[in-house]
Amino acid sequence: xxxxxxxxxxxxxxxxxxxxxxxxxxxxxxxxxxxxxxxxxxxxxxxxxxxxxxxxxxxxxxxxxxxxxxxxxxxxxxxxxxxxxxxxxxxxxxxxxxxxxxxxxxxxxxxxxxxxxxxxxxxxxxxxxxxxxxxxxxxxxxxxxxxxxxxxxxxxxxxxxx
Numbered sequence: 001x002x003x004x005x006x007x008x009x010x011x012x013x014x015x016x017x018x019x020x021x022x023x024x025x026x027x028x029x030x031x032x033x034x035x036x037x038x039x040x041x042x043x044x045x046x047x048x049x050x051x052x053x054x055x056x057x058x059x060x061x062x063x064x065x066x067x068x069x070x071x072x073x074x075x076x077x078x079x080x081x082x083x084x085x086x087x088x089x090x091x092x093x094x095x096x097x098x099x100x101x102x103x104x105x106x107x108x109x110x111x112x113x114x115x116x117x118x119x120x121x122x123x124x125x126x127x128x129x130x131x132x133x134x135x136x137x138x139x140x141x142x143x144x145x146x147x148x149x150x151x152x153x154x155x156x157x158x159x160x161x162x
Contacts, residue, residue, distance in 0.1 A: 001040070001154070002040060003037045003038060003039060003151060003153070004016065004019075004037070004038045004039075004040070005019070005020040005021070005022065005024070005025035005035055005036065005037055005038070006018055006019045006020055006035070006036050006038065007020065007034065007035060007036065007143070008023075008034070008036050008052070009036050009038070009050050009052075010102075011069075011071070011101050012101060012103065013101075014045055014046045014069045014100065014101045016036070020035060022151075023149055025037070025150070026150050026151075028039040028053075029053065029150040030150070031056070032054065032055035032056035032057075033054065033056060034047075034052070034053070034054040035053060035054075036050050036051065036052050036053075037050065037051040037053070037151075037153060038050050038051075044154065045069055045100075046069035046101065047065065048064065048065060049064045049065060049156060049157055050059030050060060050062075050063050050065070051153050051156060053148075055079055055147070058069065058078050058079040058080075059076070059077070059078070060076075060077040060079065060084055060147075060156070061074060061076045061077065062074075062075045062153075062156055062157050063076075064159060065077075066094075068075075068094075068097075068098060068099065068100050068101070068104065069100050069101040070092065070094060070099075070100070070101060070102075070104045070106075071092055072091070072092055073089070073090070073091050073092070073159065074088075074089065074090040074091075074092075075088075075089055075161070076089075076090075077145065077156075078107060079147065080116070082147055083108040083144055083145065083146055083147060084144070084145040084146070084147055084156070085114070085116055085140075085143055085144055085145075086114055086143035086144075086145065086161065087113065087114055087115075087143075088111060088112065088113050088114070088139075089111065089112045089161075090095055090107040090109060090110070090111045090116075091109070091110045091111075092109055093106060093107050093108045093109075093110075094106055094107060095107040107126065107127075108124065108125060108126035108127075109123075109124075110122070110123070110124050110125075111123045111124075111125075111126045114138075114140050114143050114147060115140075116140065116143075118136060118137050118138045118139065118140055119134065119136050119138070120135050120138045120140070121133070121134045122134075122135075131162075140161070142161055143161070
């Protein structure tokens with residue numbers, strides 16, 4: 001797949017901020033500096049997902065976007081040794097709203113926080129109400145991911161991680 005690179009994605013304008021050449025992005029990857037990778041989105045106002053990587057701070061994320069350019073599913077990883085561990089997952093529900101990108105407010109957000117020792121917290125926020133529950137002894141083996149080589153994001157960008 002051919003990726004497009006930038007420093008960050010602007011959720012309000014639905015445009016790449018500070019586009020990067022492949023060589024600039026590769027250099028940032030090697031140095032551990034922040035960059036964002038976008039798959040082709042020909043004829044669409046925004047891509048289906050974006051990959052954000054900043055190894056120097058131990059951060060990587062895959063954010064899937066819906067047809068309105070809003071964050072739909074967000075996987076946030078921590079760098080542990082030379083691997084990535086899926087530490088948080090956020091799922092956003094916008095109801096019947098057709099607001100675009102960063103202008104939309106989610107009606108509800110479901111989040112999971114994972115720990116390598118199998119502790120999982122689930123939080124559901126809907127309006128002004130929130131519920132939270134925790135579990136121990138959860139198998140989190142599927143939360144581990146090899147740190148990707150530059151441009152090799154296919155495994156990282158899997159929607160279904162269960």
